[in-house]
Amino acid sequence: MKPRIYLDHAATTPLLPQARAAMLEGFDAWANPSSPHSVGRRAKALLEDARRRIAQALDWDGHVIFTSGASEALAIALTRTKLPHVFAGASEHDAVLRHVPEGRRFPVDEAGIVRLPDEMPGDALVAIQQVNSETGVYQPLDTFGEAVRENGGVLLADCSQSAGKTALPLGADMIAISAHKLGGPIGIGALLLRDLALIAPSGGQEQGYRAGTEAMPLALGFAAALETPGDWLANVTTWRARLDAEIVAAGGEIVAATTPRLSTIASYRMPGVSAQAQLIRFDMAGIAVSAGSACSSGSLRTSHVLAAMGWPPEAAGQVIRVTMGHDTCAADIDAFLTEWQAIAHGNAKNDIS
Numbered sequence: 001m002k003p004r005i006y007l008d009h010a011a012t013t014p015l016l017p018q019a020r021a022a023m024l025e026g027f028d029a030w031a032n033p034s035s036p037h038s039v040g041r042r043a044k045a046l047l048e049d050a051r052r053r054i055a056q057a058l059d060w061d062g063h064v065i066f067t068s069g070a071s072e073a074l075a076i077a078l079t080r081t082k083l084p085h086v087f088a089g090a091s092e093h094d095a096v097l098r099h100v101p102e103g104r105r106f107p108v109d110e111a112g113i114v115r116l117p118d119e120m121p122g123d124a125l126v127a128i129q130q131v132n133s134e135t136g137v138y139q140p141l142d143t144f145g146e147a148v149r150e151n152g153g154v155l156l157a158d159c160s161q162s163a164g165k166t167a168l169p170l171g172a173d174m175i176a177i178s179a180h181k182l183g184g185p186i187g188i189g190a191l192l193l194r195d196l197a198l199i200a201p202s203g204g205q206e207q208g209y210r211a212g213t214e215a216m217p218l219a220l221g222f223a224a225a226l227e228t229p230g231d232w233l234a235n236v237t238t239w240r241a242r243l244d245a246e247i248v249a250a251g252g253e254i255v256a257a258t259t260p261r262l263s264t265i266a267s268y269r270m271p272g273v274s275a276q277a278q279l280i281r282f283d284m285a286g287i288a289v290s291a292g293s294a295c296s297s298g299s300l301r302t303s304h305v306l307a308a309m310g311w312p313p314e315a316a317g318q319v320i321r322v323t324m325g326h327d328t329c330a331a332d333i334d335a336f337l338t339e340w341q342a343i344a345h346g347n348a349k350n351d352i353s
């Protein structure tokens with residue numbers, strides 16, 4: 001059987017061998033880290049070593065609270081903040097927007113950049129992602145962080161797509177990250193806090209800020225993934241530039257083409273062909289891509305990110321997302337471009353959906 005090509009790494013990326021090996025070490029030390037006996041203390045030592053290594057790999061000098069993933073980390077920050085108001089950018093992930101009413105969402109411009117109001121609300125938690133999961137657009141979080149803090153607020157950054165690929169934003173007070181987006185295991189993430197007093201404790205483990213037996217083997221895999229060199233990112237930068245150029249040459253359109261974007265993420269519009277039709281054709285050709293985020297592509301609903309950027313529904317419905325990871329190779333890009341051109345040239349005037 002012909003090997004399938006996976007270009008949906010923003011949804012989840014394959015487990016690195018270094019992370020798998022670290023997890024096996026953890027499974028051998030299977031005791032509960034909260035138990036007081038010697039085997040429990042050994043498990044606790046491994047857990048705390050993973051916590052230290054994760055902070056060191058991310059150059060983070062604050063606290064690390066382990067969670068089941070970025071979604072839970074965001075929920076903890078948004079629902080247990082001590083501030084009276086919560087706001088977010090309109091292009092945030094659904095994991096954020098489900099906690100923020102529409103009237104408290106800041107708009108984004110055509111380039112995908114959040115537009116903060118001239119008069120920022122005071123005493124508010126403001127949630128803005130470092131990198132958008134659909135478009136790859138970077139937000140100027142250091143600048144935003146200054147504006148938020150000047151008004152007595154706190155900046156929460158969703159760094160699930162950017163952690164391990166670029167430096168964390170210095171302007172953030174709380175950061176949500178996820179292991180499975182960077183080559184670690186599914187089922188673990190973290191909330192990074194500059195000060196534990198930013199959220200209300202809930203009792204239980206994790207210094208009283210999250211209940212439940214700690215997933216020590218997953219924490220070890222998380223740490224190992226972050227410590228694995230990211231040499232592959234240089235190639236991805238080259239390949240994304242090639243994708244941009246050849247898709248435009250074939251009549252396609254780049255989402256947020258002039259905005260700084262993380263090199264692993266790109267979204268492209270194929271005029272005249274629906275995203276659903278493209279996904280079917282690519283899947284038949286053995287190529288896995290998506291339409292928007294994993295949450296959006298599961299239901300094939302129109303992207304709220306593109307809607308926030310002002311894209312009309314018909315055009316937004318013709319956009320797919322291509323995301324690369326540590327196992328992407330040049331042949332994958334060749335195959336994708338060959339199929340893109342075949343679909344575009346064969347169906348530009350006749351939507352196959």
